[in-house]
Amino acid sequence: MTTENHKSTAKADTVLVVEDEVLLRLVIADYLRDCGFRVIEAADADEAIVVLKQPQLAVDVVFSDIEMPGSMDGFGLAQWTRSNRPGVEVILTGSVPRAVNAAATLCESEGPVPKPYEPQTVHHRIRRLLAARSNNKKR
Amino acid sequence: MAAAEVGLAAERPTVLIVEDEVLIRLMVADELRTAGLHVLEASNADEAWTILESSLPVQLLFTDIHMRGRMSGFELARLVRERYPSLKVVITSSREPASGIGGVADAFIGKPYDLRAVVEQVQTLLTRSSNDDRKP
Numbered sequence: 001m002t003t004e005n006h007k008s009t010a011k012a013d014t015v016l017v018v019e020d021e022v023l024l025r026l027v028i029a030d031y032l033r034d035c036g037f038r039v040i041e042a043a044d045a046d047e048a049i050v051v052l053k054q055p056q057l058a059v060d061v062v063f064s065d066i067e068m069p070g071s072m073d074g075f076g077l078a079q080w081t082r083s084n085r086p087g088v089e090v091i092l093t094g095s096v097p098r099a100v101n102a103a104a105t106l107c108e109s110e111g112p113v114p115k116p117y118e119p120q121t122v123h124h125r126i127r128r129l130l131a132a133r134s135n136n137k138k139r
Numbered sequence: 140m141a142a143a144e145v146g147l148a149a150e151r152p153t154v155l156i157v158e159d160e161v162l163i164r165l166m167v168a169d170e171l172r173t174a175g176l177h178v179l180e181a182s183n184a185d186e187a188w189t190i191l192e193s194s195l196p197v198q199l200l201f202t203d204i205h206m207r208g209r210m211s212g213f214e215l216a217r218l219v220r221e222r223y224p225s226l227k228v229v230i231t232s233s234r235e236p237a238s239g240i241g242g243v244a245d246a247f248i249g250k251p252y253d254l255r256a257v258v259e260q261v262q263t264l265l266t267r268s269s270n271d272d273r274k275p
Contacts, residue, residue: 022186023193026179040165043182047161054162 013130014038014057018048018064018077028063031119032126044070045077052085059088060133061126066094066112089129093117151177152265153195157187157202157212158231163252167201170254171261184210191219197226198268199261204232216243225271227264 015037019025022043029039040059042048045068051057062081066074078090095115110129113122154176158164161182168178179197181187183206191197200219202212210218213236216228220243228244230236231252240247245264248257 022181022189026190026195029180041168041180042161043186047182050161051165 012036012038013060013126014040015126016040016042016048016051016059016062016064018042018045018062018068018074020044020065020068020070024065028119028122032123035123037126044068045072045074045080046070048077049080052081052088059085060130061089061091063091063093063113063122063126066092067096089133091122091125091129093122151175152198152269153177153179154199154201154261154265155179155181155187155190155197157181157184157200157206157215159183159203159206159208163203163250166254167252167257170258174258174262176261176265183208184212184215187215188218191223191226198265199227199229201229201261202231204230204236213243220244225268227268229260229264 015032017025017029017032017039019028020043025041025043029041032039040051040057042051045064048062048064049072052059052062062077064074064077068074072080074092074094078092081088081090091113093113093115110125113125154171156164156168156171156178158167158180159182164180164182168180171178179190179195181190184202185208187200187202188210191200200216202215204212206212212230212232216230219226219228229246229248230240230244231248231250233250235247235249246260248260
């Protein structure tokens with residue numbers, strides 16, 4: 001697996017990765033950094049909301065696990081983000097089929113990313129989402 | 140998905156930051172990354188221990204003392220010193236422990252941080268670690 005091909009086209013968009021499994025979080029976070037993103041890591045939805053409440057911290061995409069401990073799961077975080085940071089895109093991921101299906105209603109048109117995922121899949125999804133957002137702004 | 144697959148075993152020295160205040164963690168991590176270091180982030184001591192017990196190479200542990208969770212940063216540092224004696228350890232807090240850092244850590248950094256001093260301290264310890272590795 002290489003990220004070399006992605007580096008030249010990457011922009012410094014910011015992805016907030018929300019994942020309570022630390023080894024999963026650091027793998028996808030490192031991969032996305034290698035792809036040229038600025039990545040902010042949060043261990044749960046509560047940490048993510050602390051980050052999202054900071055107006056000086058630009059966040060373009062939230063990539064969040066669905067099932068997490070804490071006061072809120074990934075669904076709750078997605079709803080909070082929709083209400084409070086409407087310009088921020090949300091991609092959910094999870095391994096429980098029922099939860100993944102339910103997540104489709106909260107995600108963008110392509111639906112959630114099922115676990116286990118390949119980092120490239122996440123990277124491509126984020127790129128497509130940001131490209132679509134950019135196109136929508138131009139219209 | 141193995142960590143090694145995505146190039147985590149970078150040639151750059153790796154610093155593991157353990158801090159339960161996400162904005163402080165982010166600030167320090169950003170500063171160390173800007174200085175060219177590979178940075179792993181843990182939100183508590185348990186996460187840090189998971190990382191340390193994995194195959195990921197870590198050269199320096201940078202941990203807050205007072206954190207939520209089962210283990211304090213001081214206890215984490217003590218465990219690390221026992222199990223990974225070659226790993227450099229920096230502990231941080233708003234005040235230095237009354238008992239001092241003893242043999243548990245290589246340095247103490249007080250909060251609030253002077254980020255430039257943090258980077259300098261970390262780089263100094265990493266250089267020392269590298270020199271220790273070269274000794275016959």
